[in-house]
Amino acid sequence: MTCVLAATIPDAITFVIAAAICVLGALGVVLARNPVHSALMLVMTLFGVAVLFVEEDAQFLAAVQVIVYAGAIVVLFLFVIMLLGVDQKEAIQRDPLPAQRPVAICVGILGLVEVLLLARGRWPSGARSVSGAIGSPGDNVGLIGRSIFTTYLLAFEVTSALLVVAVVGAVVLARRPRRALGQNGAPTGEPGDSEPGDSEPGDSEPGGGGPGDSEPGGGGPVDDLADLEVTGP
Amino acid sequence: MSVSASWYLTLAAVLFTIGAIGLLIRRNVLVMFMCVELMLNAANLTFVTFARRLNDIAGQTAVFFVLVVAAAEVVVGLGIIVSIYRRRPGATADDVHGMKG
Numbered sequence: 001m002t003c004v005l006a007a008t009i010p011d012a013i014t015f016v017i018a019a020a021i022c023v024l025g026a027l028g029v030v031l032a033r034n035p036v037h038s039a040l041m042l043v044m045t046l047f048g049v050a051v052l053f054v055e056e057d058a059q060f061l062a063a064v065q066v067i068v069y070a071g072a073i074v075v076l077f078l079f080v081i082m083l084l085g086v087d088q089k090e091a092i093q094r095d096p097l098p099a100q101r102p103v104a105i106c107v108g109i110l111g112l113v114e115v116l117l118l119a120r121g122r123w124p125s126g127a128r129s130v131s132g133a134i135g136s137p138g139d140n141v142g143l144i145g146r147s148i149f150t151t152y153l154l155a156f157e158v159t160s161a162l163l164v165v166a167v168v169g170a171v172v173l174a175r176r177p178r179r180a181l182g183q184n185g186a187p188t189g190e191p192g193d194s195e196p197g198d199s200e201p202g203d204s205e206p207g208g209g210g211p212g213d214s215e216p217g218g219g220g221p222v223d224d225l226a227d228l229e230v231t232g233p
Numbered sequence: 234m235s236v237s238a239s240w241y242l243t244l245a246a247v248l249f250t251i252g253a254i255g256l257l258i259r260r261n262v263l264v265m266f267m268c269v270e271l272m273l274n275a276a277n278l279t280f281v282t283f284a285r286r287l288n289d290i291a292g293q294t295a296v297f298f299v300l301v302v303a304a305a306e307v308v309v310g311l312g313i314i315v316s317i318y319r320r321r322p323g324a325t326a327d328d329v330h331g332m333k334g
Contacts (some may be wrong), residue, residue, distance in 0.1 A: 007236045015236040019244045026248050026271050030255035035263050042267050045248070049274050052244075055235060056285045061277075061296050068300055073307050080311050081263060084318045104257035113249040116243060126283075131291040134284065140293075147294045159301045166305035173312030176319075177293065 014055055022048035039077045046070045057134065060141045249275035260325040262314050266307070273303050276286040 007015070021044055028041030046069045053062035131151050132143060148156050251272030259265050277296045284292025317324055 010234045015240065019240075022248060023251070026251040029264070029267050029271060030251055030259065032264075038264050038267050038323065042270060045271060046274065049278055052241065052278060053281055056241070056281050058281045058284070058293050058296070061281060061293055061300075064297070064300060065277075067279070068304060069274075073304060076307060076311060077263065077267065080315060084315065084322075098292065101258045105254055108254035108257070111253070112246055115246050119242075126287060129288045131289060131294075133288050134290055134293075135258045135288060143290045144293055145299065147290045151291070152294055152298075154328055155298060159298060162305050163301065166308045170312040173316050185291075194307075225235045 011055065014051065018048045018055065020048075021045070022052070035081050036078065039074055039081065042077070043070050043074050044073070058140065060144050187228040238282050238286040242279060245275045245278040245282065248272075248278065260327060261328055262317070262324070262329075265326060266310055266314070270303065270307075273299060 025041045025043075025045030029038045029045065032038045032041060046065060050065040050070075051060040053059075053065060075076060132147055134140075134143065136143065138146070249272050251273060252268045255268035256265050257270065259268065277299055280292045280296045280299070282292075284290065284296075317329055322327060
């Protein structure tokens, strides 16, 4: 407590409130049964961390934290929760490893106590101001920008490649595979029908008319909808 | 004078521990993913604290890169989760053992 009291009163109050918000939000993420509540508690923690960033003179990162994390990532989480309809309670009853939860909690707390005991009083160590001091002239955004575009330029460029790979991977993962669709959607074996949504009237395939390929009620409306989703554009 | 770095680092350790415990005890894949985000945020807080304490801007730059990696990770991870749920609705982490030997 003496360390907190060594600070000025507004700083100490800000830290205590933000830390309480962070810890409560983190506990809420873990303990909430509903994934939607977990996501909202995650927003709470992220805002608390953003306040702590401001408190530590990292204004740019605080803004990015709110915009990217709370504005994009959590919204993405919520979209997935809503789209998948997984906002029901978790089935705690059928637990394949009953002893895992207490053991996990004990191991986690043990690790925390170890870290706190081992590093007591000797937290920061190492060289100071190697790649640019925070107190050098210029605002926070300028300092980070200069650091990114000079010292860490290669890492920044690699980051762009990483983002491209992530976008391509997301598209590949999210699109419905065409082969699995053929197994599900067309139970009647038509070997020449590789593209079921192709409803051109002049279709000269033997054994079936153009609109007759996808419309007869073998698959039902759900399969037709799946066909339309894949081969629409 | 602001709050000393030890308190920030203690808070970061607590946040990381909560995230790790949540990752271990939860079965819902989405909540496990959120716990990973918690751990990333704890690491970010540590970076910023060391940046202030050691008076080095590189800590904040590292947080910037962590944010980018976290965004990419969320995109790919949610894509995987969506494809898992599409195959078997209501799956938990224990149901996804297709790659077990």
